[in-house]
Amino acid sequence: MKNILIIGAGKSSSYVIKYLLEKSNEEKLHLTIGDISIENATKLINNHKNAKAIIFDVFDKNQRENAIKNATIVVSMLPARFHIEVAKDCLKYGKNLVTASYVSPAMKALDKQVKAKELVFINEIGVDPGLDHMSAMQVIDKIRNKGGKMLLFESFTGGLVAPESDTNLWNYKFTWNPRNVVLAGQGGAAMFIQEGTYKYIPYHKLFRRTEFLKINNQKFEAYANRDSLKYRETYGLKNIPTMYRGTIRRVGFSRAWNIFVQLGMTDDSYSIENSENMSYRDFVNLFLAYSPSDSVELKLRSYLKIDQDDVMWEKLLELDLFNPNKKIGIKNATPAKILQKILEDSWTLQENDKDMIVMQHLFGYEKEGKKEQIESSLIVFGENQNYTAMSKTVGLPLAIATLKILNGEITKPGVQIPIAKEVYQPILKELKNHGIEFIEKKVPYLGYNPNHVIG
Incomplete structure (x- = not known):
């Protein structure tokens, strides 16, 4: 055995x-x-x-x-x-x-x-990273083999809640490690290149610079991943004019999440004294100026310029952020840990909830003097809380790769990621048998569209 x-x-x-x-x-x-x-x-x-x-x-x-x-x-x-x-x-x-x-x-x-x-x-043989590498390299290699020159590569992935389980105003629930969601985008500026121009987005601006997508007739938005530039060498796209990788959310999520960023609630660099005895309301008040008369709600709306009838305000109320009776219950917690605890109250998948993985790649290239573009998209739905779309798209590539190494089908030695044809081709072929298949179609070449980016 x-x-x-x-x-x-x-x-x-x-x-x-x-x-x-x-x-x-x-x-x-x-x-x-x-x-x-x-x-x-x-x-x-x-x-x-x-x-x-x-x-x-x-x-x-x-x-x-x-x-x-x-x-x-x-x-x-x-x-x-x-x-x-x-x-x-x-x-x-x-x-x-x-x-x-x-x-x-x-x-x-x-x-x-x-x-x-x-x-x-x-390594990097899950969904993102992993499935994104394999599906991207399959199309890039195909374009090159037909004499095409890559001009644009954009890639987007998101772990979201399935439409039938989308029951909150944020259109989001945790489908993977909540801590990673809270800390997303930290650790340096987002870096990418568009039409030969380098772009850098600092963390405090990240969630106001989003791109809109349409996948399978559903609308989404995406914010930039931390470092898109390193994948130019990985994918053999050293001189490509446009390279952008992003994380998918439902439209409106990023604008609302930006509230937490601007307040400082996603900071994980320091601990808060007496955090275990604080209420949710006390926590919010930490980040607001002192006032002998104004309420926490009024101070927050004034500071962030949120109208009382704005859906942004409704999203905050839905999280029960201003409850004076709910206790944090975590000793010496960082702001990020407290925010995670609050969000888990509302965003944890319920027994019958289902999740979904959404991925889209855009490939722009020139062939025989003509500019063309391919759109490659994937949507995978989960079955239940144990067998989620996230665990499926992470776990199946891992398991298939493991078996193919055991059987001597993958033998190239070294520390590597799945970008070689002899690795990605058999794995992607096997994944089709499990309902993980990208739909490719030719679309008009758009190149960089400034209307896609906000800010």
């Missing part, structure tokens, strides 16, 4: 486990699911004969090394910052590794050693 060690049994692990268990008899697989809490792992295994759950503490060196030593291949579903410890053990014991996370500098530094041992360390 081939022993697959899956480390982490969180929200994105359900489809990894489901797919590999379905293949386990045919492919002679045995799954070991390790997690600090064994309950979810046990639930996902559901007494399957070809799997077992173990308690796994990534900081327990002996336990970690023993589990990795006994594996044929390792799939790390841990938070990105913990992958490196797993990777070092995989290198030490000669095990291939698969993760969905961005390649960190520490992971990249292992590349020579990984190649020397002829090991495969595939």
Whole structure:
């Protein structure tokens, strides 16, 4: 039996486990699911004969090394910052590794050693990053093979709530790690290039510079991802005039989210004294000027110039932000942690809620003196809270890549992402069997349209 060690049994692990268990008899697989809490792992295994759950503490060196030593291949579903410890053990014991996370500098530094041992360390093989890389490279390679010269590449992805479960004014619920949503866009200016001109958007302006999209007759908006420029070299588009990557939300979300940014509620750099005893109303008042007479509501509307009949105000009221009786209950919390707690009250998926993944790529190119454009779009809907669209689009590419490495179909050694044809082609082909398929169509070449961008 081939022993697959899956480390982490969180929200994105359900489809990894489901797919590999379905293949386990045919492919002679045995799954070991390790997690600090064994309950979810046990639930996902559901007494399957070809799997077992173990308690796994990534900081327990002996336990970690023993589990990795006994594996044929390792799939790390841990938070990105913990992958490196797993990777070092995989290198030490000669095990291939698969993760969905961005390649960190520490992971990249292992590349020579990984190649020397002829090991495969595939990263960025989830949805974004992952599915975006593979689907983009498939079209880019096709354009190049037909003699086209790339002029424009724009890529947008969003994890959203499905229309039938869209029950709040924000048109949003948490479909992945809430902390990542609250901290989105921080850590430096958003960087991209349009028509040969470099653009930089500082964090405090990010959510007022949005682009409008229409996908499958639905309207969306997108704000810029932090660094689009690094993908020029990754995709072989070093001299491309326009390169932009963004995150999709429903129209109106970014303008409302900007309220939290301007107040300072998304800051994660300091702790608030006595936060556990504060009410939601106290928290809002922290960021507003003192007044012996004006209410918190009046001060906030005045500071941000929000009319009482504005839908923005209705969105804030819906979150119960001004409730004097609800307590934060988190000791020494940062503003970002408190905001996350408040949002989880309203934005957590309910038992029957479904989510969806939306992705769109735009490819502009010149061929034989004529400018053309291809639009490639994907919408995937979740089944329920356990088998979400997010876990499906993260987990299936991971699981498929794992099996193809095990079977010797993916052999290129080194620390890598899935941009090579021999990697992305078989994975995308298999994904079609599971309802993950991009719809491509030719559209008029637009190039950079200044009406798309606000601000």
